Amino acid sequence: MTAEAKKEPRAFASWLSSLPEKLIPVLAVVTALAIGAIVIWATKASVVKAYRGLIEGALVGVTNFTETLVIATPYTLAGLAVALASRCGLFNIGAEGQFYMGALFAVYVGFAVKGLPAVVHLPLAVLAGALGGAVWGAIPGILKAKLGAHEVTNAIMLNYIAVKVVDYVVKNPFRDRTSTIPRTPYILPTATLPRLLTDHRVHVGLLIAIAAVFVVYWLLWKTTVGFEIRTVGANPDAAHYAGISVTRNFVLAMVLSGALAGLAGTGEVLGTNRTLPAAFISGYGFDSIAIALIAKNHPLGIFPAAFLWAALRNGAGLMQVRAGISIDLINIVQGLVIIFIAADEIIRGLYRIKRSKDQIRDIVFTRGWGR
Amino acid sequence: MTLALEVRGISKAFPGVQANDHIDFELEKGEIHALLGENGAGKSTLMNILYGLYHPDEGQILLNGEEVKIRESKDAIRMGIGMVHQHFMLIPVFTVAENIMLGMETTRNGLLDRATASRKIKEFAHQFGMEIDPGALVKDLPVGVQQRVEIVKALYRGADILILDEPTAVLTPQEANELFRVMRALAAQGKSIIFITHKLKEVFAVADRITVLRGGKVAGSTTPDKATEAELASMMVGREVLLTVEKKPPRTGDVVLRVENLQVMDERHFMCVDGLCLEVRAGEILGVAGVQGNGQTELVEAITGLRTATGGKIEILNQDTTRYSPREIIERGVAHVPEDRQKHGLVLSYPLVDNLVLSTYYRKPFCRNAFLLDNKAIDANGRKLVAEYDIRTPSEYTQAGNLSGGNQQKVIVAREFSRQSKLVVAAQPTRGLDVGSTEFIHQRLVQQRDAGAAILLISVELDEILSLADRIAVLYKGQIIDTLPAAEATPERLGLLMAGIKKEAAQ
Numbered sequence: 001m002t003a004e005a006k007k008e009p010r011a012f013a014s015w016l017s018s019l020p021e022k023l024i025p026v027l028a029v030v031t032a033l034a035i036g037a038i039v040i041w042a043t044k045a046s047v048v049k050a051y052r053g054l055i056e057g058a059l060v061g062v063t064n065f066t067e068t069l070v071i072a073t074p075y076t077l078a079g080l081a082v083a084l085a086s087r088c089g090l091f092n093i094g095a096e097g098q099f100y101m102g103a104l105f106a107v108y109v110g111f112a113v114k115g116l117p118a119v120v121h122l123p124l125a126v127l128a129g130a131l132g133g134a135v136w137g138a139i140p141g142i143l144k145a146k147l148g149a150h151e152v153t154n155a156i157m158l159n160y161i162a163v164k165v166v167d168y169v170v171k172n173p174f175r176d177r178t179s180t181i182p183r184t185p186y187i188l189p190t191a192t193l194p195r196l197l198t199d200h201r202v203h204v205g206l207l208i209a210i211a212a213v214f215v216v217y218w219l220l221w222k223t224t225v226g227f228e229i230r231t232v233g234a235n236p237d238a239a240h241y242a243g244i245s246v247t248r249n250f251v252l253a254m255v256l257s258g259a260l261a262g263l264a265g266t267g268e269v270l271g272t273n274r275t276l277p278a279a280f281i282s283g284y285g286f287d288s289i290a291i292a293l294i295a296k297n298h299p300l301g302i303f304p305a306a307f308l309w310a311a312l313r314n315g316a317g318l319m320q321v322r323a324g325i326s327i328d329l330i331n332i333v334q335g336l337v338i339i340f341i342a343a344d345e346i347i348r349g350l351y352r353i354k355r356s357k358d359q360i361r362d363i364v365f366t367r368g369w370g371r
Numbered sequence: 372m373t374l375a376l377e378v379r380g381i382s383k384a385f386p387g388v389q390a391n392d393h394i395d396f397e398l399e400k401g402e403i404h405a406l407l408g409e410n411g412a413g414k415s416t417l418m419n420i421l422y423g424l425y426h427p428d429e430g431q432i433l434l435n436g437e438e439v440k441i442r443e444s445k446d447a448i449r450m451g452i453g454m455v456h457q458h459f460m461l462i463p464v465f466t467v468a469e470n471i472m473l474g475m476e477t478t479r480n481g482l483l484d485r486a487t488a489s490r491k492i493k494e495f496a497h498q499f500g501m502e503i504d505p506g507a508l509v510k511d512l513p514v515g516v517q518q519r520v521e522i523v524k525a526l527y528r529g530a531d532i533l534i535l536d537e538p539t540a541v542l543t544p545q546e547a548n549e550l551f552r553v554m555r556a557l558a559a560q561g562k563s564i565i566f567i568t569h570k571l572k573e574v575f576a577v578a579d580r581i582t583v584l585r586g587g588k589v590a591g592s593t594t595p596d597k598a599t600e601a602e603l604a605s606m607m608v609g610r611e612v613l614l615t616v617e618k619k620p621p622r623t624g625d626v627v628l629r630v631e632n633l634q635v636m637d638e639r640h641f642m643c644v645d646g647l648c649l650e651v652r653a654g655e656i657l658g659v660a661g662v663q664g665n666g667q668t669e670l671v672e673a674i675t676g677l678r679t680a681t682g683g684k685i686e687i688l689n690q691d692t693t694r695y696s697p698r699e700i701i702e703r704g705v706a707h708v709p710e711d712r713q714k715h716g717l718v719l720s721y722p723l724v725d726n727l728v729l730s731t732y733y734r735k736p737f738c739r740n741a742f743l744l745d746n747k748a749i750d751a752n753g754r755k756l757v758a759e760y761d762i763r764t765p766s767e768y769t770q771a772g773n774l775s776g777g778n779q780q781k782v783i784v785a786r787e788f789s790r791q792s793k794l795v796v797a798a799q800p801t802r803g804l805d806v807g808s809t810e811f812i813h814q815r816l817v818q819q820r821d822a823g824a825a826i827l828l829i830s831v832e833l834d835e836i837l838s839l840a841d842r843i844a845v846l847y848k849g850q851i852i853d854t855l856p857a858a859e860a861t862p863e864r865l866g867l868l869m870a871g872i873k874k875e876a877a878q
Contacts, residue, residue, distance in 0.1 A: 223742050224733045231729070234718045240677060241707070241715040242730040243698030 020353050025294050025301070027347050028340035029308065036333040040325055050323035054330075057318025058311035066202040068307065068314040070272055073202075074099070075306035076209035077264035078288030080216050081133075081257040083297040087220060088253035089233035094140055094155025095261040096285025097162035098133035102262025104166050105132030107269040107276040108174065110187030121190040126208075126266055133262015134255045136162060141254025145247035151254065159285070170278040182278035193271035205267030210303065212260060217299040219256075229253050261285060290338050309334070374436065375400045375532055375563040376421075376452075381430035383416055390416040391427070392587040398532065403554055403564045405578035407571075409607055409805035410775040413587040414567050418534050421565075422454045423447040453530025455521045457537045461509045468492050468505035471524045496523045500556035515546030522553065526562070533557065534565045539573055540803045545662070551577040569607070569805045571600045572834075583607055608807050616813045619821065621841045624653030626689075627794050627825035628674070633683035635669040635849075642681070643669040645849040649827075651794070656816065656826040658840025658857075662869050663831045666849040668710060671798045671829055675707045676700040677715075687794060701730050704793035706819075708783055708800045710829075712776075716783040719772030723764060724753030726771045727786045752789075760785035761811065777808030784812055788819055795819050795826045801835060813839060833862055847871045 037047045058068050078095045085092035092098075106129030113121065140154035176185040193203045220226035231239040232249040240246050264284055269276050291309055295301030316330040340347050347353065376398040383391040391413045398404050408414045419425045421432065423441040431438050434450055441447050447454075461470050468489040477488035489505035496503045501519050509517060518538060525533055535554075539547045554564055554577055566578060574581055575595045583590040583606045590606045605611050628651040635644035644666040651657045661667060672678035674685055676697040685693045687703050695703075709715035717726050728737050728749050736748040753767040762781045764774055771779060780800070787795070797816060801809040816839060820826050830836050836843055837860065844854040845868035853868050867873075 222744055222746070224738055224744060225742070227725075227732050227744060231718055231721075234720050235714075237714045238716065238718050238729065240697060241675075241709060243696065243701050245696070245698075 023351075024344055024347050024353065025296070025305070025341060027351055027353075028294075028337050028344075031340055031347065031350065032333045032336035035336055036329060039329060039332060040323065043325060045323045045325045050319050050325055050329070053319035053322030054312070054315040056315070056322075058315030062197070063200060064314065064318075066197065066200040068310045069202045069206055071310035071314055072303070072307045073205045073209045073267050073271070074264035074282075074284045075288060075291055075309055076303050077212055077267065078261050078284050079291035079295065079302040079306050080209075080212055080299060081137075081260035081264070082288050082292035083295060083299060083302055084216055084220070084229075084260065085253050085257040086292060086297040087233045088229045088249055089236065090141075090144070090151050090250060090253055090257075092137065092155060092254065092257045092261075093152050093289065094137065094158050094285070095257070095264075095288050096282060097155065097159035098136040098258040098261035099265040099268075099282055099285045100162040100166045100280075101136040101265070102129040102133035102259075103265030103269045103276055103280065104169065105129050105262070106266040107184050107187060110191035110270055111174075111185040111275075113191075114188065116190060118190040121188065122193070122270075125187070125191040125270055126193075126263070129266025129270070130259040130262045133265065134259040137254040137256075137258015137261065138251060141251040141258075144254075145250045151250075166276070166280065167278055170276055170280075174276075176275075184276045186275045187270060191270060192274060193267065195271075201272055203267070203271030205271040208263065208267065209306075212263070213299050213303050216260070220299065225252070261288070264288075290334065293338060294341055373400045374398065374433070375402075377433040377436075378417070378421070379431045379433070381417065381420060381427045381432070383420060383425060383427050389587050391420070393430070394584070394587075394589055396582055396589070398563050398565060399580075400563055401558050401561045402579045403558050403566055403577055405566045405568060405574045405581045406584065407568060407574060407581055407603060407607060408584035408590075409569060409807060410777050412584040412607070414584055415536065416587075417584070418454065418536060418565070418567060421447065421452060421534065448528055448530070451529055451531040452534065453525025453528060453532070454534040455518065455525060455536065455538060457540055459517050459521050461517060461520060461524075463508070463510035465509060466505065467503055467507050467509060467512075467520050470509055470520060471505075471527050475528070492523065492527065495527060499523075499526065499553070499560065501553055513546070515542050515549060518542070518546075518550065519553065522557075526557075530562070532563045532565070534567070536567045537569075537803075538566070539568065539570060547573070571603050571806070574603065575600070585609055604806050607805070616810075616817055616838050618817045618839075621655045621820065623655045623841075624823065626650050627653050627687065628827060629684075629686040630670075630674070631684045631686075633670070633673060633685065634681040635666070635673045635678060636681050637669055643849050644673065644680075647683070647846075647850050649844055649851050649854070651825040651827050653793070653823050653825050654820060655841040656820050656828055656839055658836035658843045659827065659829045659846050659851075660833060660836045660843055660865055660869060661831070661846030665846045667798065667829050667831070667846060669849075670846070671707075671710065671796055674700075674796055674827070675705065675709075704791060706787035706790070706792035706795045706824075708780075708787055708795070708797040710798035710802075712779055712783055713772075717771045717779060720770055722753075722768040723757060723762070723771055723774075723782055724750050724767050726782055727753050727756050727789075729786060731786075731790060756785040756789055759789075760815075777804045780804055780808060780812065784815055788815055792819070792824050795824050796829075797826065798829045799831065800828070801830075801832070809835075833865060836865075837862070845869055 040047045040050050057064055059065055078099060081095045082092050106125050109125040109128040113124065136158060139158060140151040143149040143154050144151045170184055171182045174184045176183055193205050196202050196204065196206065220230060228244045228249050231242065231244055232246050236246045287309060291302060291305045294305040312330050312334060316327045319325065320327050374397055378394060378396040381391050381394045394417060406414050416425060420427050421441065423443045423446050432441060439450060468485060471492050472488045477484045477491065492505045493503065501523060503519060503523060509520065522533065538550060542550060558564060568574060578595055580594050581598065582592045583603060585607060630647060630649045633644050633647040634642060637643045647670060649657065659667065669678060673680045676695050680693055684691060687705065692700055692703060713719060718729065731737060732744065733741065737745055737752065739745055757764060757767045760781050762785065763778050771782060800812050816826060816828065828836065828839055840857050842854060842856055843860045843865065844851045845865060847869065848871065852871065852873055
């Protein structure tokens with residue numbers, strides 16, 4: 001232990017001082033499930049049956065487990081997107097729109113660009129997806145940097161635009177005329193993200209998502225780019241004073257954030273669906289805000305949080321079948337988790353966790369209007 | 372003589388520190404009792420105990436001769452103890468009257484009766500020699516007046532004992548004098564005042580009695596007529612303190628900073644700096660004196676690139692830097708000790724090691740190949756500077772926000788002075804600091820001068836300018852009204868210039 005402390009004093013000190021803090025998300029989930037149990041009991045259903053169903057549906061068996069991973073993949077990437085922007089003091093509520101644009105760009109390159117070998121076509125399609133998200137993220141970033149327009153307002157507007165653009169394009173120019181339901185043509189095999197197991201939908205996108213966790217961590221804490229992003233997020237005035245361009249970093253963070261959200265959409269079309277249907281309903285972009293919140297905007301916390309959210313969503317179906325209670329119970333549980341983490345005084349009060357005095361909050365989820 | 376308040380043997384420990392160690396303290400009725408001590412001496416802990424925010428481990432509190440237990444601030448208020456915090460507890464968008472009556476509103480038929488309340492409050496304040504406009508919004512008032520509102524608020528709640536926590540830290544000298552007048556008027560009407568400060572001059576200006584705290588203990592108690600500044604300073608610090616800075620005559624070189632006809636606007640598009648000219652040479656300290664709000668902030672921000680000048684020219688080492696970015700100016704060899712250390716100078720949530728490379732992280736040795744940070748070099752730099760600049764901290768990984776003001780300022784000074792600089796711009800470098808830290812920072816400034824840097828020192832503390840500067844420029848309404856060699860400057864002459872009176876000052 002002491003040897004480790006000597007070797008990595010920085011990491012060790014911060015790890016030790018924030019240990020009780022780290023337990024808060026876990027306790028929030030436990031408490032939310034406990035209250036969920038009370039709700040189930042109040043509806044005269046069996047708590048045991050319900051939760052056994054939930055766990056089984058989410059984790060037990062290759063199919064159930066890999067389906068959870070399939071959902072966790074976009075959650076991870078979109079969660080990273082929100083967390084990265086938050087580190088720069090920006091609230092990227094536009095992950096949803098960036099997700100759609102990423103999916104659109106990726107699917108287009110996937111079905112329309114022909115005659116390339118897979119080693120070129122697949123990376124190209126993935127990059128196109130990241131680019132689509134990046135462009136959509138850049139718009140509110142640039143508007144904020146140049147005009148001081150709040151990123152939240154513009155990102156929300158762009159969410160609507162993205163959804164409608166995708167809807168129009170899929171139903172009109174990109175529509176697969178051979179199909180009775182409105183969707184794009186299937187992507188070519190050369191642009192497909194390969195599956196990790198035959199007969200299961202889990203695909204290489206999962207590995208990309210996990211790699212992205214470490215890349216974002218590395219970028220934020222081991223590079224000058226990350227130092228600048230975090231400094232702007234923690235104190236824009238001090239960043240300006242130190243010669244760091246605040247506006248440039250606003251744009252950069254939104255571009256990187258958008259690219260991550262775009263990758264989340266990319267995985268859905270190149271890996272999971274292999275087409276972009278007009279009935280493409282995501283919600284991943286909005287859920288990712290909750291995931292970033294649970295992870296306290298730390299990249300290494302994103303995957304566990306994304307997995308939890310995916311497991312709750314994936315297990316809900318079997319829970320409904322086994323216990324005869326509505327899937328909406330999971331929404332209640334998820335809502336409670338968010339409340340307990342956003343208002344962590346509740347959890348601190350319940351479990352007598354003292355707010356450690358020397359932890360100064362380094363990120364603000366969103367600032368007020370203007371700069 | 373009747374005692375309004377007596378504290379006997381109060382002790383309070385926090386993990387790792389004995390913040391108060393058997394403190395005895397007496398406050399007579401109608402007395403202004405100064406509580407003097409360095410940052411961290413235990414002044415605030417003691418006051419928070421009196422105000423019910425902390426509970427003592429042992430000891431007694433006697434109010435008018437009777438022992439009392441103060442469990443929470445409500446108890447304190449009920450017993451007639453009022454506190455004016457350093458950071459005001461006012462609601463900016465409410466009027467003065469609304470702020471004062473908050474929690475004890477005047478009503479008629481269940482509705483707020485603002486008119487009656489306003490009249491009552493105005494009369495009430497007048498009775499203590501304070502004029503306030505009950506209808507004004509707090510956010511529109513100058514800091515000095517906001518503080519007056521806080522005082523009236525405490526008195527309105529029936530305070531007989533007023534605790535003023537570092538009340539002058541945010542005030543201009545004029546506002547401070549006005550505050551002292553109010554304090555004397557209050558004392559004359561039988562109110563008792565505990566005046567917390569670490570500024571020696573103020574103690575002599577207003578206090579009836581002085582108690583000095585050091586390291587959680589009472590280091591001594593005296594009256595202003597029996598003590599000298601030097602005695603009090605050494606009592607506070609625990610050793611001899613140099614109140615004046617020893618320095619050799621300057622060896623001046625070429626002009627490093629030249630400002631010509633500079634014009635700078637503030638956020639409200641008011642021309643705060645209007646036609647300002649000055650020159651600073653290598654090896655000298657040019658002190659810029661002036662009352663706060665005469666363009667100091669805008670001048671510094673224009674020179675360091677934080678704000679764009681509207682007109683005129685700034686040259687650093689014979690190069691026009693008027694339109695340079697902060698980074699380009701830093702690269703020219705400019706060190707900047709900013710006026711507001713928490714806003715500009717530090718990232719409070721960052722560990723010291725990161726704060727110490729805030730403007731050099733992208734350069735060797737802290738960064739390899741312009742992209743990868745070298746955390747080992749950053750950590751080593753932090754360790755070295757913490758030792759070299761005597762920064763008192765549990766570790767070099769402590770978050771900057773957890774340090775005292777003096778140590779925060781040392782972090783900034785360490786960062787700025789540790790790289791080779793040709794020009795040092797120091798804005799209010801010792802504002803709010805205790806004697807020990809002030810002495811340290813003054814010595815470092817002189818050291819930089821002797822090493823050949825040109826130093827632009829902007830300060831509203833006349834004593835600081837007089838003891839450090841080789842030449843003194845007086846800033847008045849955005850212009851340098853006059854520049855004097857330090858030898859010819861007296862507080863009287865400077866005072867006239869600061870008030871904008873040039874003719875009489877010339878004689």
